[in-house]
Amino acid sequence: MVKNKCYCILLLSIIGNIFGYSQQTLLSGMDKLNWEKVMPGVWKATIGETKLNALDYADAPKVEALKTLGEAAFPFNKENTLSQKTPTRIGIRLPLEKEEKIYGLGLEFEGINRRKNVYTLKVDHYGGVKGYTHAPVPFYVSSKGYGVLINAPQRVKIHVGIGNRKDSNLPTAIDRTTGKNWAARPLSDAVEANVIGTGLEIFVFGGDSPLEAVQRYNLFCGGGALPPKWGLGFWHRVHTKSSDEAIYQEIADFKKNNFPVDVIGLEPGWQNFAYPCSYDWDETRFPNPTKFVNTLSQKGIKVNLWENPYVAPTSTMFEAIQPYTGSHTVWLGEVPDYTIPEAQKVLLNHHQKSHLGIGVSGYKFDEVDGYDFWLWPDHATFPSGNDAVEIRQLYGLILQDLFQDHLKKQNKRTYNLVRSSYAGASSKNSVIYSDYYNHKEYVTALANSSMAGILWTPEIRSAKSAEEWIRRFQTVCFSPLMMLNAWSSGKKPWSFPEVTDAVRDVIQLRKRLLPYLYTAFYAYQQKGIPPFRAMILENGFDAKEVVTGGQLDGVANPYAEQKKLEVTDQYMMGPSILVAPVFTGETSRKVVLPKGNWYDFYTGKLVGNGQTITIQTKLEQIPLFVKDGGIIPMIGEGEDLNANNPKLEVRHYGQQENEYTLYNDDGASFDYEKAEFTLMELTVKRKKNGQFNGNCEASRNQQFRYKKTTWKWMTEAK
Ligand code: GAL
8 A cells, every 4th residue: 555655656756747847846835936037047036026136236247248158058947946925034945956065155264065054144244153244145156067146135044955844855864863874954955045025036047167157147247356457466554543654654664675565555543533434534644635645646556545334423424424324323423325326425425525536546445244233233224215134235235336336437447445245246346354364264265255256355464473474475465455454463564574585575476477367357357257266166176075073072963063174275366376375383285186287386397186285385485386288477577566568477387288368458447348458369389399389469459568578488398
């Protein structure tokens, strides 16, 4: 009898599959999602309605680039994509295969595979609850090569392969007393998510690989950021109490110590009241702001201003903004509702007149995240009628959009810092930072940022030793924004004399790599390929996982969290450089090499192929490896590192012939959108005698052509 029943169920499920519905459509009370194709390889399903939408603050999709990437297959059986709307909540369910890994979910500092965990994606100061972070982007990428954006202005709570509906494909239950493999988190066959709210959109991005899915997401959000060249130089944030005179002296000291400085960041003390903010210059420390900004500009140095959004009653902007502020204060400052266009105008008018109009290059938007005990509460009200939670999720994104757009109208690119971001931010020229300061986890964040359409800086602030100082410097020099944030420590790059030369050398190396890095950002802009990438986005990388933990008091315990130690302590920069930072106390480290031959950046020697190697580290070097055939254009030795078209040294590694398209433009404006840029084709071919020959041709517009190219064959031709 029992046997017959089983046959019946099997038969029903076969019939179900033939007629286009599977067992899962029986999932009680859930509706099938309706998918609409919106671009090649991009689909959308909508449930209910929302008032605020992050994508309204994103740039328009790069349609041509999406077309070039081409079509992709829809990654699921549509029948198994479900939703459920109750009066208070919307739930969704998307299928997961047994072996699938899920990456992403924003700026996480821990691990990379999100499966078997629950995240509450909330804009917050980092820490505490899983998913509370500066940029809780509700976008995930599957190891199968697709991406999903759950676009909701409310906090998304997402169960990644965890939680088992009684009518889903359940694994066999195990008796814990007698069975071996009882699991506190039984395998589940779905990603389930919910928001408290009235609506959400789901976007699915197809692809052949996780990278392709990420590219589609970035292109859909306007393509990647393209910073101005000065933004990729060295940033120094001075002590909060610095005056103009103190800064002139500091700049002279940089020169004396032979260190470059491209951007000076002013911290709260530039204002006559801070926390909340006046946004007005402090006359004792900066009696003549125009002269100050001009003086720095003449030295080729940009000025970036710190601020938070909370308006002090003493601000010259206070009266104008007050009609547009919310019910609650933050540090007794009023909280503008920047979803209202009039409020945006007040801010832009004030900032244009007082800062941007005199040459300030951009801002550091601080405290747009914050813990609950200082930010406005969820029950705060705002004049637009928008929900306080939604405004909080989108606040950092809105500020990024507002200023980028404003400066674009003046044909100026900016590079800002911001402490919160969200979905749709790919094309924003802003970099996220944190007060949190764990070096290893800073590197993990760098890997994770590449799957969230955001840029992250592992800024350096202070160190307990010279060793830590140089190790952190090396990491930040291989990140989207190279910055010493001395707002409190007052440190200088030469603060640890034992390593001053090594610090100078790594800054110099980063500056010399500008042609390569700038071209990597161009690929981000045009093709959506993140310039700094998690290893799992690299072709030929075997994403091995070592599972640790799962113990309490030394005894195996299924409730204890198991940590999956995937490779998050190394990452890719541009098409061919693998960066493997070293942490304090280490004299050797393991490096996992993707398939293909890899070469030491400094010596050109072969180090391995598709294997895990152990290297002995040197204090003065950050380990860098280059893939076979890697072409690395660098500014020639002794050249002016800030010149727009200096002489180049082009390095070639390994045995493969290769081609590389080098990008250059004016480095500052949006004229590149009007085809004002130069592409140089760098080609390496073998000569008859087996030796390499390098060729360099500007295929279009000669205006931004690098002057002269010297080839450097790093590996002996064999
Ligand atoms: C913090 C910020 C620091 C620094 C400081 C100044 O919130 O994270 O980088 O700017 O404020 O008060």
